[in-house]
Amino acid sequence: MRAGERFDVIVVGAGVVGSSIAMALAERSIRTLAVDIDLSGRLSSSEKNAGGVRATWWQRVNILLCRASIEYYERFRDELGFRQKGYLWLYNDETYASALEHIPLQRELGQAIEALTPAQVNRQVPEIDKLDGIAGATFSPNDGLINPNLLKEHYRARALKLGAQFLDRAYVVAIETGASGVRLEAWQSDEPLTDAGLVRMMTQDGPGEAETGRMIDLSADSIVVAGGAWSPAAMKLLGIRNWTEPVRRQICLVDNRVTNLGAYGMIVDTSGVYFHNEGAHILAGYSPPDEPPGYHFNYDGEPFFENEIWPRLYARMSCMERLRHVTGWAGLYEVSPDRSAIIGRAAKRVYEAHSFSGRGVMQSYGTGQALADLIADGKYGALDASDLSRDRFDRGAQVWEELHI
Numbered sequence: 549m550r551a552g553e554r555f556d557v558i559v560v561g562a563g564v565v566g567s568s569i570a571m572a573l574a575e576r577s578i579r580t581l582a583v584d585i586d587l588s589g590r591l592s593s594s595e596k597n598a599g600g601v602r603a604t605w606w607q608r609v610n611i612l613l614c615r616a617s618i619e620y621y622e623r624f625r626d627e628l629g630f631r632q633k634g635y636l637w638l639y640n641d642e643t644y645a646s647a648l649e650h651i652p653l654q655r656e657l658g659q660a661i662e663a664l665t666p667a668q669v670n671r672q673v674p675e676i677d678k679l680d681g682i683a684g685a686t687f688s689p690n691d692g693l694i695n696p697n698l699l700k701e702h703y704r705a706r707a708l709k710l711g712a713q714f715l716d717r718a719y720v721v722a723i724e725t726g727a728s729g730v731r732l733e734a735w736q737s738d739e740p741l742t743d744a745g746l747v748r749m750m751t752q753d754g755p756g757e758a759e760t761g762r763m764i765d766l767s768a769d770s771i772v773v774a775g776g777a778w779s780p781a782a783m784k785l786l787g788i789r790n791w792t793e794p795v796r797r798q799i800c801l802v803d804n805r806v807t808n809l810g811a812y813g814m815i816v817d818t819s820g821v822y823f824h825n826e827g828a829h830i831l832a833g834y835s836p837p838d839e840p841p842g843y844h845f846n847y848d849g850e851p852f853f854e855n856e857i858w859p860r861l862y863a864r865m866s867c868m869e870r871l872r873h874v875t876g877w878a879g880l881y882e883v884s885p886d887r888s889a890i891i892g893r894a895a896k897r898v899y900e901a902h903s904f905s906g907r908g909v910m911q912s913y914g915t916g917q918a919l920a921d922l923i924a925d926g927k928y929g930a931l932d933a934s935d936l937s938r939d940r941f942d943r944g945a946q947v948w949e950e951l952h953i
């Protein structure tokens with residue numbers, strides 16, 4: 549970056565979403581800078597997720613954004629570690645009817661999905677041998693799993709090749725919009741931040757006394773807020789209303805020496821536990837409904853496995869009797885009031901893409917393309933995300949999604 553260089557667009561946050569936006573802007577020859585306090589993403593949700601990708605949602609706009617992403621991931625299948633082995637979703641009596649109601653829309657938009665009886669579930673996945681409480685299931689073969697880190701690096705590599713720039717170790721602390729553009733102040737760390745320093749930054753909304761750095765000025769015609777769970781702080785700098793809460797989600801890796809689930813994609817149980825094969829292990833997650841909002845990153849460890857994961861897995865599959873906890877981690881969901889992302893123009897010169905509510909990896913490509921069209925042309929192109937603009941909350945036009953996992 550040259551001193552005093554002015555950009556067309558500055559993207560605040562370079563997780564999987566900000567990186568996709570940077571790529572899409574660069575594809576349209578828009579001079580772009582993406583700024584992040586930690587490009588390695590140690591606390592970012594893009595590093596902490598389960599890698600699930602599906603287009604079988606309940607709302608048209610969410611299906612379309614995911615569908616566009618999947619079409620792209622199919623083109624780079626090996627590079628992105630995209631394993632299209634499907635989503636198998638088990639429902640109880642309370643939830644099955646709603647799941648079935650949405651199949652016609654999913655099919656209308658080109659998504660393959662079938663309903664299964666409990667006996668068919670057992671035939672398809674013989675490891676699921678305890679069928680109590682399963683009213684039925686859906687299986688969508690074109691959904692699957694991706695390596696989110698490879699995806700983010702893919703976006704960045706392509707963005708860089710097309711001329712976008714990425715600024716590391718810089719935290720945006722002030723944003724001022726005016727008639728001639730947007731001025732940002734960022735605090736840039738002299739050294740790579742320690743883990744503790746990064747946690748301090750990201751939980752206290754700025755550098756603590758222990759961190760040394762200097763202020764830098766940045767300027768652009770427009771900005772995009774793509775700060776994941778930290779987007780509320782950026783919106784506050786802009787004086788724009790925040791709708792979103794960060795909520796901790798935990799995942800663990802377990803060792804099961806007798807079972808290999810490698811033939812299947814994501815499986816979601818009636819109990820809310822979701823799991824899939826991850827290398828030599830099984831990755832399993834569960835999101836307690838009473839988790840309080842906040843910037844909490846502590847992983848509960850063995851008790852999380854013992855209390856939340858193992859009982860649910862073993863209640864469904866005998867082969868899970870002798871599981872061993874290996875490791876785990878916690879990351880943040882950024883949850884909006886209707887559990888759909890907030891995407892679009894937030895104010896003059898200000899765009900936003902955040903609050904993905906557990907869907908940011910699978911919507912990242914579609915979001916980047918849609919938003920870049922809006923910025924370049926002043927209107928959406930092939931992908932119209934206008935249903936996800938923030939004014940839907942004022943208009944009472946929520947885009948409600950069940951938060952399954």
Ligand SMILES: Cc1cc2nc3c(=O)[nH]c(=O)nc-3n(C[C@H](O)[C@H](O)[C@H](O)COP(=O)(O)OP(=O)(O)OC[C@H]3O[C@@H](n4cnc5c(N)ncnc54)[C@H](O)[C@@H]3O)c2cc1C
Nearest residue numbers: 561563564565593594597598600720775776879908909910
């Ligand atoms: C346990 C778990 C499981 C999940 N499973 C899935 C799944 O299966 N499929 C799926 O699609 N999604 C899943 N998600 C959600 C998904 O991970 C997120 O929606 C997605 O990663 C959001 O990407 P992002 O780029 O918006 O945010 P992030 O990856 O969090 O990136 C935001 C970046 O912005 C930077 N930043 C923020 N503010 C500033 C600032 N002021 N200055 C400088 N930098 C700033 C941060 O450092 C960070 O790097 C899961 C999430 C969790 C926690």
